[in-house]
Amino acid sequence: MENKAKPNGTATLTYNGQSFDLPVMSGEIGPDVIDIRKLYAQTGMFTFDPGFTSTASCESQITYIDGGEGTLLYRGYPIDQLADQSNFMEVCYLLLHGELPSSNEFEDFDWTIRRHSMLHDQFDQFFRGFRRDAHPMAIMVGTVGALAAFYHDSTDINDPEARTIASHRMIAKMPTIAARAYKYSIGQPFISPRNELDYASNFLRQCFAVPAEDYKGSDVLAKAMDKIFILHADHEQNASTSTVRLAGSSGANPFACIASGIASLWGPAHGGANEAALNMLYEIGSVDKIPEYVRKAKDKDDPFRLMGFGHRVYKNYDPRAKVMRETCHQVLDELGVRNDPLLQVAMELEKIALEDEYFVEKKLYPNIDFYSGITLKAMGFPTEMFTVLFALARTVGWIAQWSEMVEDPSQKIGRPRQLFTGATPRDYVDLSKR
Numbered sequence: 001m002e003n004k005a006k007p008n009g010t011a012t013l014t015y016n017g018q019s020f021d022l023p024v025m026s027g028e029i030g031p032d033v034i035d036i037r038k039l040y041a042q043t044g045m046f047t048f049d050p051g052f053t054s055t056a057s058c059e060s061q062i063t064y065i066d067g068g069e070g071t072l073l074y075r076g077y078p079i080d081q082l083a084d085q086s087n088f089m090e091v092c093y094l095l096l097h098g099e100l101p102s103s104n105e106f107e108d109f110d111w112t113i114r115r116h117s118m119l120h121d122q123f124d125q126f127f128r129g130f131r132r133d134a135h136p137m138a139i140m141v142g143t144v145g146a147l148a149a150f151y152h153d154s155t156d157i158n159d160p161e162a163r164t165i166a167s168h169r170m171i172a173k174m175p176t177i178a179a180r181a182y183k184y185s186i187g188q189p190f191i192s193p194r195n196e197l198d199y200a201s202n203f204l205r206q207c208f209a210v211p212a213e214d215y216k217g218s219d220v221l222a223k224a225m226d227k228i229f230i231l232h233a234d235h236e237q238n239a240s241t242s243t244v245r246l247a248g249s250s251g252a253n254p255f256a257c258i259a260s261g262i263a264s265l266w267g268p269a270h271g272g273a274n275e276a277a278l279n280m281l282y283e284i285g286s287v288d289k290i291p292e293y294v295r296k297a298k299d300k301d302d303p304f305r306l307m308g309f310g311h312r313v314y315k316n317y318d319p320r321a322k323v324m325r326e327t328c329h330q331v332l333d334e335l336g337v338r339n340d341p342l343l344q345v346a347m348e349l350e351k352i353a354l355e356d357e358y359f360v361e362k363k364l365y366p367n368i369d370f371y372s373g374i375t376l377k378a379m380g381f382p383t384e385m386f387t388v389l390f391a392l393a394r395t396v397g398w399i400a401q402w403s404e405m406v407e408d409p410s411q412k413i414g415r416p417r418q419l420f421t422g423a424t425p426r427d428y429v430d431l432s433k434r
Contacts, residue, residue: 004027004028004059004061005025005026005027005059006025006026006027007023007024007025007026008024008025008026008032009024010022010023010024011024011034013039013043015043015045018043020039020042020043022034022035022036022038022039023035027059029064029066030064030066033056040417046417046419048419052242052416056237057237057242057245057414058237058245058404058405058408058411059408059410060236060237060401060404061075061098061404062074062075062095062234062236062397062400062401062404063075063234063235063236063397064076064236065235065236065313065314067311067313067314067315067316068315068316069316070314070315070316070317070318070319071319072235072319072320074091074094074095074233074234075094075095075098075099077094077100078319079230079231079319079320079323080319080322080323082094082230083227083230083231083320083323084323086100086230087198087199087226087230088199088200088226088229088230088233088393089106089109089110089113089198089199090106091229091230091233091396092109092113092171092233092396093105093106093109095233095234095396095397095400096167096396096399096400096403112168112172113168113171113172113199114172114195114202115172115195116168116169116171116172116173117172117173117175117176117193117195117202118173118176118192118193119150119173119176119177119180120150120151122150123143123146123150124180124190126142126143126146127139127143127180127181127184127190128184130142130184132184132185132187133185134184134185135185135384136178136181136182136185136384136385136388137262137265137266137384137387137388137391139181139184139185140177140178140181140262140388140391141259141262141263141266142259143177143180143181144170144174144177144255144258144259144262145255145256145259146255147169147170147173147255148253148255148256151166151169151255153165154166154169154254155253155254155255157248157251157253157254157406163254163403163406166253166254166255167254167399167403170254170255170258170395170399171395171396171399174391174392174395175193175199175202175203175206175392176193176206178203178385178388178389178391178392179191179203179206179207180206181388182207182381182385182388183206183207185384188210189210189211190206191205191206191207191209191210191211192206193206197217198222198226199226199229200222200223200225200226200229201217201222203225203392204217204221204222204225204379205217207381208380218334220330220331220334221331221334221335221379223327223330224327224330224331224375224379225379227323227324227327228324228327228372228375228376228389228393229392229393230393231320231323231324231368231372231393232368232372232389232390232393232394233393233394233396233397234394234396234397234400234401235394235397237401238270239264239265239267239269239270240261240262240264240265240270240271240394240398241261241394241397241398241401243260243261243263243264244257244258244260244261244398244401244402245401245402245405245414246260246414247260247261248402248405248406249405249411249412249413249414250413250414251413254399254402257398257402258395258398258399258402261391261394261398262391265387265390265391265394266387271386271387271390271391272386272387273307273308273367273369274308274368274369274370274372274373274376274386274390275373275383275384275386275387276307276308276369277307277308277369277370277373278342278373278374278377278383278386279307279383280306280307280308281342281345281346281349281373281374282342284345284349285341285345286341286345287341287344287345287348290345290348290349290352293306294352294356298358306349306353306364307369307370308366308367308369308370308371308373309353309359309364309365309366309367309370310362310363310364310365310367311367314367315363316363317363317365318365318367318368320367320368321365321366321367321368321370321371324368324371324372324375325350325366325371327371327375328371328372328374328375328378331375331378331379332374332375332378335378335379337378340378342377343374343377343378346370346374350366350370353365353366354366372386373386376389
């Protein structure tokens with residue numbers, strides 16, 4: 001990986017009468033960073049940063065976020081432009097290779113992904129080892145990790161060609177695995193992928209087609225699904241991406257690394273936000289109860305919180321939510337489900353949040369999780385599938401980040417330090433004397 005960080009002076013740390021100069025580095029955009037790689041060698045001290053919220057763990061050229069401005073860039077391209085004008089396959093190529101593809105490059109890449117979508121025949125037996133009521137995310141963690149047992153010819157991380165094949169396999173097979181996890185959970189037979197269909201259409205068909213009748217796809221729903229994939233494709237060094245990088249830093253095979261990312265994403269504080277937003281709508285129940293819950297949300301002493309509003313990173317409007325809001329309404333119109341009581345609650349709550357002075361002042365705008373939860377519910381996905389769809393979309397981002405890490409000569413195995421507050425050295429006491 002080309003190193004684009006540039007020296008930008010020094011910062012001086014003073015402690016116990018001693019001063020230490022630490023290099024300051026600048027990226028292309030974003031805040032400068034203090035390089036503390038030699039801090040321990042120079043001072044005998046570590047830094048303390050729970051959650052690593054003030055620590056850059058790597059140098060990356062893939063995704064840039066400015067939470068204050070509400071900006072999200074994939075390889076420099078604004079997310080709204082990509083969602084409106086591009087498609088998920090093109091975005092996959094962009095994230096993996098750094099540039100948008102030419103016509104020939106796109107055709108070759110799209111052809112490759114379409115023809116890697118099938119799973120090994122014995123792989124289907126693997127699903128049947130799970131209980132019928134297994135959570136789809138539990139199935140995803142197990143099956144994606146098991147890909148290494150079926151495709152061990154592409155697990156050599158030191159072989160660029162093997163890395164490319166593994167990357168293509170995961171992007172192509174993830175929709176098939178996700179659809180099978182869903183079909184298995186509802187007791188329906190698996191539907192094989194079709195090479196003539198685009199990525200999103202193929203996935204929707206595998207989820208909702210049944211052998212008993214012909215499946216009629218919807219261009220509106222396929223386009224909406226494609227946009228959802230684009231909007232969730234990458235999001236800088238979040239918990240699951242950092243997990244993938246940390247696992248990969250040990251030299252683990254790519255399938256194991258992506259499985260670790262799925263496990264991290266499963267946490268309700270990360271990938272479960274859209275499910276939490278939908279559960280909140282269920283709790284509110286009807287439009288006439290919204291004023292009561294809005295009052296509860298404004299009351300600091302009330303534990304109730306509006307889910308799907310505001311964002312930890314974006315202190316302005318979530319740029320993905322702008323696209324997702326339009327997509328959500330297109331899906332509702334296509335399906336004719338605006339009379340659904342739950343969706344009526346969502347639309348009224350959205351209106352209040354965009355107009356109420358309290359929410360506007362605190363910038364508690366509806367975020368992508370609010371709109372994606374409503375959209376996926378309208379499309380027919382159960383809530384337990386929401387995080388699975390998130391994992392499907394985020395796979396390309398994880399792979400791009402993993403590949404960048406493997407190719408970075410300065411990357412080392414992850415080994416965070418600790419601030420030890422346990423027992424000091426003491427002597428063992430025999431059991432009879434305790």
